[in-house]
Amino acid sequence: MNQQQIQLKSRPDGWPTTETFDFKEVEIEEPKQGEVSVKTLYLSVDPYMRGRMSDAKSYVEPFEVGKPLNGGIVAEVVKSESDQLAVGDVVTGALDWQEYNTVSAESVRKLNLHGASPSTALGVLGMPGLTAYFGMYHIGEPQKGETVVVSGAAGAVGSIAGQLAKRKGARVVGIVGSKEKEDYIKSLGFDEAVNYKDESFASALKEACPDGIDVYFENVGGDVSDQVWPLLNTFARVPVCGAISAYNLEQGEQDIGARVQGFLVKSRVKMQGFLVGDFRDHYRDAYAELSGIVQSGELTFEETIHQGLDKVPDAFLGLFKGENIGKQLVQVSESK
Amino acid sequence: MNQQQIQLKSRPDGWPTTETFDFKEVEIEEPKQGEVSVKTLYLSVDPYMRGRMSDAKSYVEPFEVGKPLNGGIVAEVVKSESDQLAVGDVVTGALDWQEYNTVSAESVRKLNLHGASPSTALGVLGMPGLTAYFGMYHIGEPQKGETVVVSGAAGAVGSIAGQLAKRKGARVVGIVGSKEKEDYIKSLGFDEAVNYKDESFASALKEACPDGIDVYFENVGGDVSDQVWPLLNTFARVPVCGAISAYNLEQGEQDIGARVQGFLVKSRVKMQGFLVGDFRDHYRDAYAELSGIVQSGELTFEETIHQGLDKVPDAFLGLFKGENIGKQLVQVSESK
Numbered sequence: 001m002n003q004q005q006i007q008l009k010s011r012p013d014g015w016p017t018t019e020t021f022d023f024k025e026v027e028i029e030e031p032k033q034g035e036v037s038v039k040t041l042y043l044s045v046d047p048y049m050r051g052r053m054s055d056a057k058s059y060v061e062p063f064e065v066g067k068p069l070n071g072g073i074v075a076e077v078v079k080s081e082s083d084q085l086a087v088g089d090v091v092t093g094a095l096d097w098q099e100y101n102t103v104s105a106e107s108v109r110k111l112n113l114h115g116a117s118p119s120t121a122l123g124v125l126g127m128p129g130l131t132a133y134f135g136m137y138h139i140g141e142p143q144k145g146e147t148v149v150v151s152g153a154a155g156a157v158g159s160i161a162g163q164l165a166k167r168k169g170a171r172v173v174g175i176v177g178s179k180e181k182e183d184y185i186k187s188l189g190f191d192e193a194v195n196y197k198d199e200s201f202a203s204a205l206k207e208a209c210p211d212g213i214d215v216y217f218e219n220v221g222g223d224v225s226d227q228v229w230p231l232l233n234t235f236a237r238v239p240v241c242g243a244i245s246a247y248n249l250e251q252g253e254q255d256i257g258a259r260v261q262g263f264l265v266k267s268r269v270k271m272q273g274f275l276v277g278d279f280r281d282h283y284r285d286a287y288a289e290l291s292g293i294v295q296s297g298e299l300t301f302e303e304t305i306h307q308g309l310d311k312v313p314d315a316f317l318g319l320f321k322g323e324n325i326g327k328q329l330v331q332v333s334e335s336k
Numbered sequence: 337m338n339q340q341q342i343q344l345k346s347r348p349d350g351w352p353t354t355e356t357f358d359f360k361e362v363e364i365e366e367p368k369q370g371e372v373s374v375k376t377l378y379l380s381v382d383p384y385m386r387g388r389m390s391d392a393k394s395y396v397e398p399f400e401v402g403k404p405l406n407g408g409i410v411a412e413v414v415k416s417e418s419d420q421l422a423v424g425d426v427v428t429g430a431l432d433w434q435e436y437n438t439v440s441a442e443s444v445r446k447l448n449l450h451g452a453s454p455s456t457a458l459g460v461l462g463m464p465g466l467t468a469y470f471g472m473y474h475i476g477e478p479q480k481g482e483t484v485v486v487s488g489a490a491g492a493v494g495s496i497a498g499q500l501a502k503r504k505g506a507r508v509v510g511i512v513g514s515k516e517k518e519d520y521i522k523s524l525g526f527d528e529a530v531n532y533k534d535e536s537f538a539s540a541l542k543e544a545c546p547d548g549i550d551v552y553f554e555n556v557g558g559d560v561s562d563q564v565w566p567l568l569n570t571f572a573r574v575p576v577c578g579a580i581s582a583y584n585l586e587q588g589e590q591d592i593g594a595r596v597q598g599f600l601v602k603s604r605v606k607m608q609g610f611l612v613g614d615f616r617d618h619y620r621d622a623y624a625e626l627s628g629i630v631q632s633g634e635l636t637f638e639e640t641i642h643q644g645l646d647k648v649p650d651a652f653l654g655l656f657k658g659e660n661i662g663k664q665l666v667q668v669s670e671s672k
Contacts, residue, residue: 051602218597221595221597221598222595225595240597240600241601243595243597243598246597255595255598256592256593256594257595258590258592258595259557259561259579259591259592259593259594259595259596260595260596261554261561261578261579261609262557262579262582262591264576264607264608265576265577265578265579265609265610265611266387266609267609268608268609268610268611268614269608270606270607270609271600271606271607271608272600272604272605272606272607272608273597273599273600273601273602273603273604273605273606274601275604278604
């Protein structure tokens with residue numbers, strides 16, 4: 001039996017286009033001893049994947065041209081040759097972008113959902129939620145009464161990061177790109193929302209932070225963040241989670257803007273890039289905490305779910321156009 | 337009796353000029369109970385003082401127009417109305433830029449020189465030496481075999497920072513602005529010296545760091561540092577001590593260049609601004625260590641000493657023109 005697989009057709013220079021993705025028909029493999037076949041339920045598109053489409057040295061191996069793209073997927077076991085997993089089990093792992101994956105049972109993790117939607121394993125209870133947790137709690141370390149600013153605040157990571165800062169008693173200001181997102185993050189409990197597309201963004205941000213900024217959770221980079229540096233308080237912390245505005249620069253094009261060194265010295269700021277994987281030793285505790293506050297309803301999350309494998313390229317591109325609220329997902333098939 | 341005092345005539349916009357400094361004749365005050373009169377031996381000019389000449393919010397109060405400039409001075413007690421200090425004692429403190437200061441005995445610290453020149457209290461055994469120590473050891477934390485790059489490597493802080501990294505077994509590359517300084521830092525034990533004024537600077541730096549950069553001790557900022565970011569290794573540390581290239585920007589002029597966020601995420605870099613005063617609790621240990629290795633001859637330092645109070649403005653401006661090797665000082669008078 002055959003299925004659709006999404007391959008990297010060519011490395012994008014600048015924005016990904018239709019030339020970036022290729023839909024190919026490939027065979028569904030039968031599981032061998034110790035393997036399972038799983039059917040993709042939800043496929044995660046994440047900004048970091050753009051980096052893997054280039055061949056630049058990075059923290060993960062680049063995707064290969066002519067090979068399937070790959071990322072976080074939630075899937076259901078449909079055939080099992082392993083005593084560790086049974087048909088009907090729902091699992092998650094880094095899997096190829098296709099309808100079915102046949103892999104070693106050990107390469108995926110069985111989900112214990114406790115009533116949560118399986119999609120949460122790709123969002124609030126998965127990589128984005130943990131990223132928010134470690135960036136905010138291990139690097140940002142917001143204190144009661146401090147001002148925390150989160151950019152990309154309506155996104156999968158930012159929306160959680162802001163709520164986690166609120167839990168520590170901080171005043172939280174979110175930077176977003178639409179009125180709808182302003183309303184959304186206010187509904188999550190953010191104290192203020194500032195729209196970077198407004199002409200008055202710089203002054204609005206300043207007004208929203210009358211006591212300066214103690215933690216800046218950086219997701220976007222670019223002109224937006226250039227306005228943040230002058231507002232940083234003494235001993236401010238800047239967890240740098242991403243810089244999505246710069247991911248689609250063309251070859252040779254540089255990310256030029258405000259140099260930060262002067263601000264870092266003046267206010268003795270710590271700015272630190274991180275990846276969720278750097279905190280692997282703390283996954284268990286973080287997951288337990290996030291899981292508890294999701295179940296109790298203290299942490300709110302949203303998902304923007306597209307339907308069908310053919311929508312994956314659009315869903316991916318949508319990330320860079322600011323289309324999604326919360327976690328951007330593609331539902332590829334339904335659980336039986 | 338009267339003396340010369342150097343006042344801030346007007347706040348410079350851009351580079352300080354003759355309009356920045358004013359020499360005024362003022363009275364030498366007689367010490368009251370608990371006070372001493374001290375004669376300036378050595379006066380320290382330091383890049384950070386440029387910030388105090390502006391009225392922008394910073395970590396220290398700005399200098400006041402029409403009031404004396406002030407900074408690190410080594411002086412000799414010439415009159416004492418305090419039982420804590422005797423005539424002939426050599427002290428250091430933050431004193432006004434003039435020939436004699438009359439101050440509370442408690443506002444200065446008596447030097448125990450152990451044979452060292454009193455000028456070292458303003459350099460290797462003073463603020464610059466401690467700055468190098470804390471930046472390199474508390475933030476940079478170089479490990480054996482790592483590559484450490486120091487900018488402003490022939491300066492008061494950089495020359496010590498590089499030697500301290502060598503002591504931990506790192507490979508140390510210095511960035512300087514002249515052939516003379518290249519030779520100087522090599523004589524200190526730096527493994528490589530790269531001249532940022534050479535046209536081939538970018539490629540020379542890359543060649544000097546075949547294994548990338550693990551610690552970048554930042555003193556200069558600007559175009560020079562823009563070439564450093566792409567070479568940073570995973571988990572690199574960037575103690576940000578200063579950004580001297582940007583200190584004389586004119587009002588409204590911005591420090592524009594390579595944004596760092598992309599590099600920080602890709603390599604999970606920690607970039608941290610600091611001041612020596614942030615490490616006050618560790619002064620004693622740091623001083624003891626520095627003092628020991630200076631006495632044993634394991635730490636080498638140079639001083640560029642100008643003669644006479646009238647040379648202070650030139651000595652100060654020289655800092656920004658890259659004139660000095662090692663610590664830039666003015667000898668105002670000789671010890672009796």
